[in-house]
Amino acid sequence: MHSAQTDKPDVIIREVALRDGLQSEPGFVATGDKLRLIRALAAAGVVFLETTSFVSPRAIPQLKDARELMARVPRDLLCHEVMVPNIRGARAAADAGADRLIVFVSASETHNRKNVGCSIEQSMADLGAISGLAAGGNMAVAAAIATAFGCPYEGRVDKSAVLAIARRFVHEGADRITLADTTGMANPKQITETVAFFKDHLPHTQICLHLHNNRGLAAANLYAGYLAGIEMFDTSLGGIGGCPNVPMAAGNLATEDVANMFEAMGVRTGMDINGLIRAAGLLENILGRALPGQVMKSGTSA
Amino acid sequence: MHSAQTDKPDVIIREVALRDGLQSEPGFVATGDKLRLIRALAAAGVVFLETTSFVSPRAIPQLKDARELMARVPRDLLCHEVMVPNIRGARAAADAGADRLIVFVSASETHNRKNVGCSIEQSMADLGAISGLAAGGNMAVAAAIATAFGCPYEGRVDKSAVLAIARRFVHEGADRITLADTTGMANPKQITETVAFFKDHLPHTQICLHLHNNRGLAAANLYAGYLAGIEMFDTSLGGIGGCPNVPMAAGNLATEDVANMFEAMGVRTGMDINGLIRAAGLLENILGRALPGQVMKSGTSA
Numbered sequence: 054m055h056s057a058q059t060d061k062p063d064v065i066i067r068e069v070a071l072r073d074g075l076q077s078e079p080g081f082v083a084t085g086d087k088l089r090l091i092r093a094l095a096a097a098g099v100v101f102l103e104t105t106s107f108v109s110p111r112a113i114p115q116l117k118d119a120r121e122l123m124a125r126v127p128r129d130l131l132c133h134e135v136m137v138p139n140i141r142g143a144r145a146a147a148d149a150g151a152d153r154l155i156v157f158v159s160a161s162e163t164h165n166r167k168n169v170g171c172s173i174e175q176s177m178a179d180l181g182a183i184s185g186l187a188a189g190g191n192m193a194v195a196a197a198i199a200t201a202f203g204c205p206y207e208g209r210v211d212k213s214a215v216l217a218i219a220r221r222f223v224h225e226g227a228d229r230i231t232l233a234d235t236t237g238m239a240n241p242k243q244i245t246e247t248v249a250f251f252k253d254h255l256p257h258t259q260i261c262l263h264l265h266n267n268r269g270l271a272a273a274n275l276y277a278g279y280l281a282g283i284e285m286f287d288t289s290l291g292g293i294g295g296c297p298n299v300p301m302a303a304g305n306l307a308t309e310d311v312a313n314m315f316e317a318m319g320v321r322t323g324m325d326i327n328g329l330i331r332a333a334g335l336l337e338n339i340l341g342r343a344l345p346g347q348v349m350k351s352g353t354s355a
Numbered sequence: 356m357h358s359a360q361t362d363k364p365d366v367i368i369r370e371v372a373l374r375d376g377l378q379s380e381p382g383f384v385a386t387g388d389k390l391r392l393i394r395a396l397a398a399a400g401v402v403f404l405e406t407t408s409f410v411s412p413r414a415i416p417q418l419k420d421a422r423e424l425m426a427r428v429p430r431d432l433l434c435h436e437v438m439v440p441n442i443r444g445a446r447a448a449a450d451a452g453a454d455r456l457i458v459f460v461s462a463s464e465t466h467n468r469k470n471v472g473c474s475i476e477q478s479m480a481d482l483g484a485i486s487g488l489a490a491g492g493n494m495a496v497a498a499a500i501a502t503a504f505g506c507p508y509e510g511r512v513d514k515s516a517v518l519a520i521a522r523r524f525v526h527e528g529a530d531r532i533t534l535a536d537t538t539g540m541a542n543p544k545q546i547t548e549t550v551a552f553f554k555d556h557l558p559h560t561q562i563c564l565h566l567h568n569n570r571g572l573a574a575a576n577l578y579a580g581y582l583a584g585i586e587m588f589d590t591s592l593g594g595i596g597g598c599p600n601v602p603m604a605a606g607n608l609a610t611e612d613v614a615n616m617f618e619a620m621g622v623r624t625g626m627d628i629n630g631l632i633r634a635a636g637l638l639e640n641i642l643g644r645a646l647p648g649q650v651m652k653s654g655t656s657a
Contacts, residue, residue: 067401105397117364203656236653237649240616240619240620240622240656241578242615242619242620243619243620252534253579255616267648267649267652267653268576268612268616268649268653268655269574269608269609269612269613269615269648269649269650270616271574272571272572273574273575273616274576276543277578277580292571297554297636303649303652303653306571307571310570313571314542314570314571317542317544317545318542318543319544346571347539347569347570347571347605348570348571350569350605351539351569354505354540354542354570
């Protein structure tokens with residue numbers, strides 16, 4: 054777990070390139086390269102990392118090295134958050150020394166079946182067991198709700214349905230809820246209203262936003278979320294990512310672009326943007342292609 | 356000039372692909388293809404078009420057909436706005452039947468010299484003559500101020516300096532000022548403050564925002580501008596564009612992405628997004644490459 058920080062940032066940017074990003078890549082990135090990325094991210098001030106996921110290596114071969122990776126990651130100043138689809142994954146993540154378990158489900162039944170091959174109820178069946186395991190192992194639990202703003206199969210998603218799922222997670226001990234716009238269907242007005250709705254109904258639970266750019270609105274949605282009081286955002290180095298089970302999935306916001314935006318506005322992120330740009334350059338070398346991030350091409354605003 | 360509209364849109368999206376977009380392309384797009392694009396844009400509800408610029412064909416060969424294009428454009432329901440660097444260009448634009456002349460200058464001396472090869476003062480020298488010509492010809496005049504939020508050569512640009520330029524334009528009869536973030540250096544906080552500053556000091560002048568995406572913030576900046584009360588935005592079909600004299604220039608926001616955002620928020624644009632997507636597809640065929648617009652790949656939010 055990371056140490057207490059004296060200079061608390063105003064917003065927390067949570068890095069998901071290692072999980073959401075790399076699982077969308079066609080090939081497997083070597084564990085050694087993942088470790089180089091993690092060290093570069095840590096050097097740039099990243100604290101919260103979605104480091105990997107303990108899922109079936111048949112389903113997501115890009116993350117088949119979850120155990121080995123977790124055995125070798127640097128621990129100082131980093132919080133290693135690990136996605137787990139069920140109690141088996143949770144046990145593996147706990148054994149591997151995860152700092153935090155991330156449980157997840159889609160707000161849309163169809164998307165959940167396409168994503169993990171079971172119903173929403175089945176996805177949530179292990180929640181009590183996972184929660185108990187986390188409590189025993191002194192791990193925090195957070196929950197992510199996919200397609201929270203719209204589903205490519207079912208269309209509009211009712212925010213009351215999302216809240217009902219969130220309440221169950223909170224009841225089982227989750228202290229953070231991530232609302233994920235998995236396929237970039239949200240608009241700034243919807244973000245504003247949904248955040249206000251969650252702050253009304255779950256005032257003691259931290260809300261994190263995870264925003265994809267399928268319709269070019271991720272940056273506007275992030276800014277709307279910030280104005281509505283959100284203090285934690287998922288981003289991905291270089292802007293890589295997208296859900297493998299979603300048609301035309303587009304990437305996350307680039308970590309370095311979001312950090313640059315906040316710092317230019319005088320909102321402290323605790324990050325060194327030039328360090329992030331170097332890390333994005335490393336990722337570009339590892340993946341062997343140009344990445345969608347903009348600040349790595351244009352430089353910082355400063 | 357366009358006819359009076361009964362269903363006045365809430366925001367005006369002004370199309371700049373024909374000028375800002377195409378002048379950044381390596382090749383010349385045939386006049387016939389430009390006309391097909393204009394017809395497709397008009398069919399999708401676009402009214403305000405930056406149709407071309409009467410500049411030296413040596414400087415910008417992509418727009419060398421300005422006279423021929425203007426002779427053949429459809430006129431119904433369209434407002435053809437034409438950029439003019441000096442009185443010679445203004446006379447040519449007037450002869451060609453421009454509905455509105457757009458004069459322009461950079462807020463940064465260095466950028467102005469790189470862009471048009473003369474000082475800010477020299478750029479503004481013909482203003483009185485252009486204004487007289489427009490008044491005589493019953494044409495409106497608007498002004499665009501480049502690098503209004505930052506300059507790649509000079510860095511920070513003082514908003515008081517931008518206001519001083521704007522005041523001179525308004526004094527000479529400009530009824531609209533476009534603040535252009537030519538190289539994507541603005542952030543949402545700066546947009547908010549600058550718009551408030553202009554609304555305070557030039558309350559009777561329409562302000563339009565022209566936002567580039569070099570640092571991934573154009574959508575957030577547009578949303579900040581909308582919240583600050585801006586009702587007119589420049590966008591470019593398919594997200595093409597960028598200034599040829601700026602290093603690493605990135606595109607404009609895609610017209611179809613911005614229209615989709617506003618319509619999803621219940622803000623009327625007067626545009627048919629599927630028609631815009633078809634127009635963007637036509638542009639993609641003409642240019643022979645994938646364009647950065649997202650909605651043309653992912654579909655509308657509806």
